[in-house]
Amino acid sequence: MIALSAAAETTHHLKPLISDLGLILMTAGIAVLLFKKMKQPLVLGYLIAGFLAGNHFDFFPSISDMHSVEVWAEIGVIFLLFSLGLEFSFKKLMKVGGTSSVTAITQIIFMVMIGYFVGQWMGWGKMDSIFLGATLSISSTTIIIRAFDELNVKGKKFVGIVFGALIVEDIVAILMLVLLSTIAVSNEVSGGALLQSVLKLIFFLIIWFLGGIFIIPTIFKKAKHLLTDEMLLIISLALCLMMVMFANEVGFSPALGAFIMGSIIAETTMAEKIEHLIQPVKDLFGAVFFVSVGMLINPETLVNYALPVAIITLVTIFGKAFSSSFGALLSGQPLKQSVQTGMSLAQIGEFSFIIATLGMTLKVTSDFLYPIIVAVSAVTTFTTPFLIKYSESFALALEQKLPKKWIKNINRYSVNAQAIKSVSTWQVVLRASVTQIILHTIIITAIILLSSKFVAPLVADTRFGNTLAALITLAVIAPFLWALSLRRVKVDEVESLWEERKYRGALLMLILIRMSLGLFFVGFLLNIFFSPLVAFVALIIAIGAYQIFPKKLNEQYHRIESHFLKNLNDRENKKIDRRYANLMPWDGHMSFFDIGKESNLAGKTLQELRIREQMGINIAYIKRGDVMISIPTKTERLFPGDEICVIGTDAQITEFTKYLNQNETEAAKEVEEAEIVLRQLEIADDDFIEKSIGQFRFKTGGMVVGIERNGNRNLNPESNVILQKNDIIWVVGDKKKMNALFRKV
Incomplete structure (x- = not known):
């Protein structure tokens, strides 16, 4: 009887869960087939399906347990961001170049400001206006790729600029999620808090990326002969969820963790295979996410806010087209490619939904913002193909209308901005030294913090525990301390600069800074485990040890560096989009x-x-x-x-x-x-x-x-x-x- 009662109770809980999922997938399937037949973006089909299955439409069966759908939607966001990370890769970001970076950043700054001011002009609250600006600043990769495929324009030059801008927008969107979370918690825009959040994000991004590239490709290579498709899928999902937990533990959103792990795996030779295996999982939960977005569309809200929807749609289309075109011009692109780039980026999409969802989850935005963003996204989805199709004709017409002097100046600026100028030797040395300092400072800091948090408490009450823990930690960071303080960079360039007297002071200052940082970290570590006096004595001994064993530390560091670079470049020179x-x-x-x-x-x-x-x-x-x-x-x-x-x-x-x-x-x-x-x-x-x-x-x-x-x-x-x-x-x-x-x- 007890077993039957438990089974009945389980069935009672499962019934709405199963029936709701069935209703969502059935409605989504029918909508997708119809929109595929009409050659429209599938995202719109999911939104319509969500509206039909939601509680705001009375002439269609509705879901009964919204909480379960919200859980699935959160999982959908995680796998959607993981998949975006697999397509992203930090090395692609490095290859983007100045044109796409300037275009994307100009457009983002402009749209965040315009969105905020438009929200304030319409009488919205401060947080609603901030989130509006953020949602309007990120274009839709899915919609643009779909439009490019349909219009068969992928061989044209401006397409490369657009895709590069989308890569930059992806990483900026991740940064926005962190900054908006900080603003939402404090409910005010604090420069100090924002700077702290940015530095914290940069710190963890570098640590996760360096550690991930050092470890994960090695695991894949060692276990390659054991990895079936099933095991690879399970391991990749496990890595994704593990990084989600890490991100949540240090105060970031789960979506950030998923995106970072995806971008790490994107650097491995298994990336294409994992992307293929993860596709069905992403499609399933991604569909549930977009359907859940559609469920929040309230017709009454859209009717009441029809004017704001129209205003924001026009601001999105004209604002993004203008700002992206201006950014491309600013980077040195000709007028034609700039206009084509700007008109291609004039829409919002999946990341805008995620940012709007964050505002709802943190309960800092009004109920009307989310459906307005969905409505604007739907309209701009329809307009995007037409804007891309007629962008070239519009650019040619604009060239005819603008004064000849303007066109001549734009062409001259384009040539001058793109012309390659020699980089001074001092800039090369300075860039290499700063990179060396930042990377090794972050690595050493992370190792010391981990040791103080997990190792120090374990040995606090033992007689020689502190000494043993300090020695182990010092041995681990020794190669990085050597690289930070003593490793020579750009040897030929430094020697040529040393011959010029005016650079000797600057070179000596760089050396002094690096050695001072090395001494600081040794002292900082020893101070955690010992009293200041003991730490000072141990510091003198440690300095002597570093002077005695430079060759050994050099070899050890180069083994670590070679292993990292091998993992990082395994996929390099193999595939390029x-x-x-x-x-x-x-x-x-x-x-x-x-x-x-x-x-x-x-x-x-x-x-x-x-x-x-x-x-x-x-x-x-x-x-x-x-x-x-x-x-x-x-x-x-x-x-x-x-x-x-x-x-x-x-x-x-x-x-x-x-x-x-x-x-x-x-x-x-x-x-x-x-x-x-x-x-x-x-x-x-x-x-x-x-x-x-x-x-x-x-x-x-x-x-x-x-x-x-x-x-x-x-x-x-x-x-x-x-x-x-x-x-x-x-x-x-x-x-x-x-x-x-x-x-x-």
């Missing part, structure tokens, strides 16, 4: 293609194909298996399976794509990353002035694919063109040779 290709500052840019097995081009030489002569396309390299053919000559042949990198304008790339399709060749989705780079430089070296482009190529091994002279641009110049002082040229060549050339120039 073509949308993040190195882009030129005008229409010419890199695109990647595969030569199909049945292609009519196979077996023909470049001279026979006459690709450059007919379409103005340059081939930067041909990759054949593990062999890389850089800057191929006219006698080089194409073979089935070759991967080629071509350079041309948007129109030329489009024409080339049609040409390849006619010859049964497929565009590549992913290619091996080459050591071939596209760089821009200003001719200032006497070795190249009054020399022909052909002589430049013979001397440097670099192919000149564009030249700018007195504001006039020439793509694919002839080899007999003579270079003049202050010419700006775009060169394709081997990465190492190009770096050496640019250092010389």
Whole structure:
């Protein structure tokens, strides 16, 4: 009887849970099929499904246990952010470059301010206005990718800028979650509290990233022969949830932990496989999350706030289009690409929902804000494809309407902003030294704090426990202390600076700062376990030990560093998404293609194909298996399976794509990353002035694919063109040779 009663009780609790989940998935499935048929974004289908299954629509079965749905939605956010992290990767952020960073940051600052002021103008509270600005500042990766696929524009130059901006926006959105949580708890904007939150976030981001890259890829490699798909899925989910717990323990949101673990795994060789395995889990719980968002849509609220919805929608479209375009112009992009970039980013999406959810969870925003944000997202989802489609026409019309003087100044600024200038030797040394100090300071601080929290309490009452614990901790941080205080960086550059008297004082100051920090950390550690007097004596002994064993510490540090760099670079030079290709500052840019097995081009030489002569396309390299053919000559042949990198304008790339399709060749989705780079430089070296482009190529091994002279641009110049002082040229060549050339120039 007791067992039957327990079973009945369990069934009673399960019934609403199962029935609600069934209703959600059934409604979502039907809505997704309809929206797929109508070629509309699936996110909108989930929102409509949530509205139908929610308690605000009386003509459809409704869920009975909203609390369970909220739990699933929270899990959905975790897996959604984990999946975004898998696509993110910190190394992609490093490759984004100044153009996308300036574009994204300009747009974010502008929209946060505009959103806040619009909220205040409409009579909203301070927290509602702050959260409004935050939600309007982040564009939707999902919607943009969908629109680019449908419009078939991924080969165009501005697409790379857009994707780079989205990467920057992702990391800024994570920072916003932390800052908004701080503001919500204190209910005021405190500069000190915000700075503390930012420093805390940076500290833990670096520690988690360094520790994760050092450990996780090693585990995957060691256990590779044991990992089935099932085990890999379980382990990756376990790592995700473990980082969620860590983030929550130190006061961050669970979403942050999921995103960080995803970005760590994104640097491993297992990233693509884990991303594939996690996709069904993300889709399931992500659907529940978006459906739960739709459940909060109250028709009465939308009717009552129809005017704010209309105002905020217009602010979103015009504000984001203007600010993103201005940011791209500010970074040195031409008007056409800037306008295309701005109009592509004019919407809000999934991160906006997460930020709005945070406000509701912390109970600092009004009930009307969430449905308004959902409504604005729905409208801008529909408008995005049209804005992207007509952005080029609008840009061309704008060029016709603006004064010729403005257009000329914009073009000149674009060239000057993108021209490569030599970085001074002092800047190189200073950057390397500051990086060295920051990274090792954070590592040493983290180890000492962990030791004081977990090791010191265990040995507090033992006779020699403090000594043993201090020695163990000192042994662990010893290599990093050596690197912080004594390791030499940029040796050749430092020696050249030392010969110039004016830099000697600054170099000595850097050395003094590094050694002082090393002494400080040794003293700080010893003071935790001993009295100040004992700590001082031990400090003298420790300094002597560091002077006696520098070679051993050097070897130990380099083993640690080599292991970390090997894990970090395992995925490097293997896969690259073509949308993040190195882009030129005008229409010419890199695109990647595969030569199909049945292609009519196979077996023909470049001279026979006459690709450059007919379409103005340059081939930067041909990759054949593990062999890389850089800057191929006219006698080089194409073979089935070759991967080629071509350079041309948007129109030329489009024409080339049609040409390849006619010859049964497929565009590549992913290619091996080459050591071939596209760089821009200003001719200032006497070795190249009054020399022909052909002589430049013979001397440097670099192919000149564009030249700018007195504001006039020439793509694919002839080899007999003579270079003049202050010419700006775009060169394709081997990465190492190009770096050496640019250092010389």
